[in-house]
Amino acid sequence: MTSRDPPFGKLISKLRAMGSLDDEDVRAIEVLPSRLARANARGQLVRNGDVPAECCLLIEGYAARSKTAVDGRRQIVSFHIPGDLLDLQHLFLPRADHDVQAITGATVVWIPMAALRSLIASRPNVGAAFWRDALIDASIFREWVLNVGRRDAKTRIAHMLCEFIARCEAAGVGTPQRIRLPFSQDEIADATGLTPIHVNRMLRELTEDRLIRRDGREITIDDWRGFQRAAGFDAAYLHAAA
Amino acid sequence: MTSRDPPFGKLISKLRAMGSLDDEDVRAIEVLPSRLARANARGQLVRNGDVPAECCLLIEGYAARSKTAVDGRRQIVSFHIPGDLLDLQHLFLPRADHDVQAITGATVVWIPMAALRSLIASRPNVGAAFWRDALIDASIFREWVLNVGRRDAKTRIAHMLCEFIARCEAAGVGTPQRIRLPFSQDEIADATGLTPIHVNRMLRELTEDRLIRRDGREITIDDWRGFQRAAGFDAAYLHAAA
DNA sequence: CGCGCGCTTGATCGATCTCAAAGGTGGTGG
DNA sequence: CCACCACCTTTGAGATCGATCAAGCGCGCG
Numbered sequence: 446m447t448s449r450d451p452p453f454g455k456l457i458s459k460l461r462a463m464g465s466l467d468d469e470d471v472r473a474i475e476v477l478p479s480r481l482a483r484a485n486a487r488g489q490l491v492r493n494g495d496v497p498a499e500c501c502l503l504i505e506g507y508a509a510r511s512k513t514a515v516d517g518r519r520q521i522v523s524f525h526i527p528g529d530l531l532d533l534q535h536l537f538l539p540r541a542d543h544d545v546q547a548i549t550g551a552t553v554v555w556i557p558m559a560a561l562r563s564l565i566a567s568r569p570n571v572g573a574a575f576w577r578d579a580l581i582d583a584s585i586f587r588e589w590v591l592n593v594g595r596r597d598a599k600t601r602i603a604h605m606l607c608e609f610i611a612r613c614e615a616a617g618v619g620t621p622q623r624i625r626l627p628f629s630q631d632e633i634a635d636a637t638g639l640t641p642i643h644v645n646r647m648l649r650e651l652t653e654d655r656l657i658r659r660d661g662r663e664i665t666i667d668d669w670r671g672f673q674r675a676a677g678f679d680a681a682y683l684h685a686a687a
Numbered sequence: 688m689t690s691r692d693p694p695f696g697k698l699i700s701k702l703r704a705m706g707s708l709d710d711e712d713v714r715a716i717e718v719l720p721s722r723l724a725r726a727n728a729r730g731q732l733v734r735n736g737d738v739p740a741e742c743c744l745l746i747e748g749y750a751a752r753s754k755t756a757v758d759g760r761r762q763i764v765s766f767h768i769p770g771d772l773l774d775l776q777h778l779f780l781p782r783a784d785h786d787v788q789a790i791t792g793a794t795v796v797w798i799p800m801a802a803l804r805s806l807i808a809s810r811p812n813v814g815a816a817f818w819r820d821a822l823i824d825a826s827i828f829r830e831w832v833l834n835v836g837r838r839d840a841k842t843r844i845a846h847m848l849c850e851f852i853a854r855c856e857a858a859g860v861g862t863p864q865r866i867r868l869p870f871s872q873d874e875i876a877d878a879t880g881l882t883p884i885h886v887n888r889m890l891r892e893l894t895e896d897r898l899i900r901r902d903g904r905e906i907t908i909d910d911w912r913g914f915q916r917a918a919g920f921d922a923a924y925l926h927a928a929a
Numbered sequence: 930c931g932c933g934c935g936c937t938t939g940a941t942c943g944a945t946c947t948c949a950a951a952g953g954t955g956g957t958g959g
Numbered sequence: 960c961c962a963c964c965a966c967c968t969t970t971g972a973g974a975t976c977g978a979t980c981a982a983g984c985g986c987g988c989g
Contacts, residue, residue, distance in 0.1 A: 494923075512829060515919040518837040522829045534826075537819040542826050542924040566811065576818055577779040583821065584776075584784050586828035587754060587764045594835040594880025595760040598977065629935060638836030643977055645937060677757040681736075682784040840945070871967060882946055887969060903954090932989085942979070953968070959961090 452479060452504055452554045455528030455616060462615075463581075463684070464574035473568050480555040484547040491532045491545035499555040501531040506551025507627040511635065512543045521636035523585060524548075524609055524628070526616050533575055536561060549627045581684050588682045593638040596677065599647045601637045603656065603676035606664070611680050621669040626662045694721060694746055694796045697770030697858060704857075705823075705926070706816035715810050722797040726789040733774045733787035741797040743773040748793025749869040753877065754785045763878040765827060766790075766851055766870070768858050775817055778803060791869045823926050830924045835880040838919065841889045843879045845898065845918035848906070853922050863911040868904045 453474055460466055460474075480499070484490060490501050490508060508525040522543065525531055531545050536558060547553075565572035585608070592604050609626070613619045630648070634641040651657045656672050658665040666672050673679075695716050702708055702716075722741070726732060732743050732750060750767040764785065767773055773787050778800060789795075807814035827850070834846050851868070855861045872890070876883040893899045898914050900907040908914050915921075 510829075512833040514833060514837050515921075520833040520836040522832045534822045537815065538822050538826065538926050540923070540926075542926070543829060569808065572814075573779065576821070579818070579825065580776045580780050580821060583825035583828055584780065586825055586832060587752075587785060590764045590828060590831045590835055591754040591756060591762040593832055594762040595756050630937095631935075640978055641935090642937085642979085646977090649937085679757075681782070684780050684782075684784070872969095873967080883967090884947085884969085885945055888945095891969085930989100933987095935984105935986090937984075938982085940980085943976105944978085945974105945976085947972100947974070949971085949973105951968105951970085954966085955964100956966105957962100957964085959963100 451475070452481065452502070453477070455504070456502060456530065459528045459616065460571070460574040460578070463577060464570065466570050466574060470568050470570045470574075473564055474571065477556050477564065478560050482553050482555060484551045484553055486547055486549050486551075488547045488551070489544065490547060490553065491541050491543070493541055493544050495541045496539045497532060497535050497541065497558070499557055500533055500535065500561055501545070502554045502556060503527055503529050503531055504552040504554055506547055506549045508545055508551060509548050509628070509632060509636070510543055510545045519635050520638060521632060522589060523582065524612075524636070526613055526618060528616055530575070530578065533561070533579060536565075548632060577684075584682045584684060598637070598639055598643055599650055600675070600677055601639070602633060602644060602647050603651060603672065604678050605633065605637055606657075607673050607676045607678035608683070610666070611678075611683060615683070615685055621666055623663065623665045626664055628662075693717070694723065694744070695719070697746070698744060698772065701770045701858065702813070702816040702820070705819060706812065708812050708816060712810050712812045712816075715806055715813065719798050719806065720802050724795050724797060726793045726795055728789055728791050728793075730789045730793070731786065732789060732795065733783050733785070735783055735786050737783045738781045739774060739777050739783065739800070741799055742775055742777065742803055743787070744796045744798060745769055745771050745773055746794040746796055748789055748791045750787055750793060751790050751870070751874060751878070752785055752787045761877050762880060763874060764831060765824065766854075766878070768855055768860060770858055772817070772820065775803070775821060778807075790874060826924045826926060840879070840881055840885055841892055842917070842919055843881070844875060844886060844889050845893060845914065846920050847875065847878055848899075849915055849918045849920035850925070852908070853920075853925060857925070857927055863908055865905065865907045868906055870904075 457471055457474055491497060503525050505527050508531060509521045510523045510525065511519055511521045513519050532541065535541065565575060592601050596604060610621050610624055613624060614621055630644045631641045634644045648659065652659055656675055699713055699716055733739060745767050747769050750773060751763045752765045752767065753761055753763045755761050774783065777783065807817060834843050838846060852863050852866055855866060856863055872886045873883045876886045890901065894901055898917055
């Protein structure tokens with residue numbers, strides 16, 4: 446990673462960590478046509494039902510993918526960090542089945558679908574890396590089904606925090622020791638299928654249990670191993686670089 | 688579909704429905720090396736932590752994909768029907784992060800990963816179809832996160848039934864009018880994040896509400912539209928052939 | 930200075946779980 | 960052919976986790 450991240454820097458280092466990209470592949474990604482843009486907190490990046498012609502790459506800031514039930518209840522199904530492609534699936538599934546929005550101010554880059562399509566056609570390694578990335582996303586969704594379906598509130602929140610921290614660390618954003626959470630308690634509630642009120646109480650209990658320390662949205666974890674154990678967290682499902 | 692389904696019949700018609708496979712592509716799938724096998728109910732097809740060398744294609748019968756929390760609580764994350772590839776992801780993610788087991792007696796076919804790898808390398812259309820299939824799986828996982836996170840017990844069970852019925856119908860197995868469920872109430876509980884006892888009561892209530900009629904595991908739905916509405920079910924996320 | 934959003938806390942309610950037990954049903958072996 | 964066994968379904972009673980309703984607080988921003 447360079448000190449001044451070029452637009453594709455984090456994406457390339459992520460793909461590199463998990464696949465076999467040669468210099469040609471990297472070059473092909475770097476010359477992808479792209480349009481830099483800025484999103485406000487709560488800005489919509491992908492809208493349910495849309496047929497996007499561009500793919501959104503998150504450069505800086507954080508985003509959440511969410512679905513809404515007919516009665517209006519909202520469920521966040523994943524969080525995204527810099528370097529994540531937010532809707533690569535629209536290469537093959539034209540119509541969006543969910544929303545993606547920035548949860549902080551964010552910098553993104555829009556890449557024409559057509560360019561990505563020809564990229565993966567001409568560079569099979571890149572196609573494989575993208576595919577693999579999509580499969581990791583799917584693995585994370587499965588873990589979330591387990592999280593929301595079979596873990597109690599406190600463990601569930603702890604698990605969500607573990608995942609977020611582990612992914613941020615792998616992406617070189619923050620350390621397990623001390624991290625600034627980008628999400629409000631409302632957003633944690635929507636991600637865990639709980640009520641913001643209950644999230645608040647559980648965060649208090651996690652603090653009382655000395656598993657975390659909090660200062661606003663800044664979180665400190667003194668015993669990272671112990672916290673993972675308490676959360677029932679096993680990073681295998683993230684399929685990080687072996 | 689032929690009257691005597693050849694091993695790849697259902698898979699090919701599924702891929703055909705959603706992509707553009709030419710005759711060469713179909714031929715390439717049909718000549719895939721494969722090993723026919725039989726699995727008992729509850730037989731393990733993929734085991735968490737394994738590094739499978741073959742990919743499992745479900746020919747007949749039903750299967751469930753599940754994960755287990757550290758405290759032993761189990762969550763089913765998807766159901767599978769004939770024509771589904773059960774672990775295509777191991778093309779790119781060597782180590783299984785979950786279990787797959789037959790929930791009825793089942794017929795499967797094992798295909799060497801290497802053969803699949805060269806198939807997608809030589810036939811880009813097939814690769815795209817597989818990729819698309821994986822993305823639909825991911826979309827279903829997202830819907831399950833919403834289902835388990837934000838719907839009440841009765842709606843949640845109804846939604847799960849809707850999805851199963853819709854997928855069976857699309858695959859040409861059964862009709863919405865009348866369908867035999869392959870799963871026990873225990874399995875419905877594990878899929879919905881509920882208790883089997885509560886599943887039983889909710890099934891009773893769905894019956895009392897005249898949304899379904901039951902005769903053992905045989906279910907009849909008189910008003911399919913009305914049932915979908917009651918379940919908050921919108922099939923868009925299945926991304927069926929446009 | 931005031932307003933809005935997010936955080937915090939208390940009190941009560943209710944959906945779902947847990948514990949307990951009985952009744953079916955289909956398959957298997959004697 | 961029957962008897963048993965394993966597994967599944969059903970029902971009741973009581974406990975509990977997390978939701979809902981209701982306020983108040985603090986801080987950043989216009």
